[in-house]
């Protein structure tokens with residue numbers, strides 16, 4: 462088993478928190494007083510904040526890149542063990558990222574049991590398995606150049622199905638309970654792909670995968686409007702994902718990757734629709750300005766992130782998540798110019814912030830505004846929650862759970878990356 466190398470120790474976190482604790486208590490109490498005036502008990506909100514869990518993507522711990530280049534930083538993880546170690550560090554500082562979503566084959570473990578033991582020794586487990594039939598691997602028999610699960614050739618489809626089932630097998634040994642499927646299948650030119658035929662073949666392939674999954678596993682169907690196919694994508698939008706999920710089976714659900722929509726699409730409304738239909742599986746959080754930019758969560762459209770959580774909290778309160786087995790929150794980002802661990806720390810904080818702000822919405826007041834068609838006050842009700850500085854709640858929840866008051870600052874102060882620079886030559 463690989464060693465972990467440098468780890469941030471508990472004493473370091475305690476001293477980081479120690480110098481901040483007096484200010485933090487004051488800020489928390491002041492916020493508690495302000496919230497009480499709005500009829501909100503800060504303790505209940507803090508409990509909600511602490512219960513949130515966000516999965517980290519194994520593939521985002523190293524520098525991503527674009528097709529124009531990649532600029533890796535010092536001390537990046539060289540293998541899946543080092544990626545898990547980085548994810549565990551993020552969990553150590555934030556306390557709400559206890560699981561890692563693994564990508565096969567990028568992070569294929571030699572012995573899954575060894576990896577599971579290693580992860581567990583660092584206090585993390587595994588979330589959804591992510592298959593990859595959008596690239597060809599060395600020694601792969603048949604090419605995915607013209608598709609995988611929807612390919613016209615049954616042999617290619619069988620190979621892609623086999624790969625997904627292999628991901629399930631690895632996931633079983635790791636303690637995962639879900640498989641996420643995202644395909645790059647589609648066409649670059651009008652006429653290239655038979656829209657109906659390819660969609661049918663995709664659904665049939667998903668049915669075969671589903672049939673091979675254990676009975677307590679979930680299948681997440683991820684859609685994306687374009688790229689790598691530039692004209693048409695087989696699994697292109699939430700409606701296609703929704704129908705496919707219903708055709709495949711009750712444990713097939715839709716996965717909403719925020720970057721997989723055209724700019725300005727009303728994603729929060731898609732979330733509401735999928736909740737309504739009982740097929741919301743989960744999220745790949747990230748942010749974007751133009752397309753599937755994979756920027757850090759909350760960096761471009763924090764209000765959108767808040768509105769998404771508002772729909773989720775709203776539905777939970779109304780029992781509207783029945784049929785949606787607690788959406789899986791995962792991050793899917795590509796870090797090109799930042800330290801990936803820093804980007805993930807910042808993203809986790811933004812996701813938790815948006816969730817906590819959503820918990821603050823005065824839902825009775827909002828319902829009244831909606832009933833009376835008071836648009837101005839409806840928006841103000843949402844904005845009152847969205848503009849509340851909930852940082853003291855986030856920090857105090859982290860500190861109570863043994864995490865860092867300021868994860869980003871703690872990470873930098875710890876010298877983690879410099880240590881890894883030496884270890885990961």
Ligand code: PSV
Nearest residue numbers: 591592643683718745753793
């Ligand atoms: C490509 O867009 C992508 O980001 C998909 O969202 C997958 O979830 C991810 O890659 C990893 O396979």
Ligand code: MN
Nearest residue numbers: 683718745793
């Ligand atoms: Mn994704």
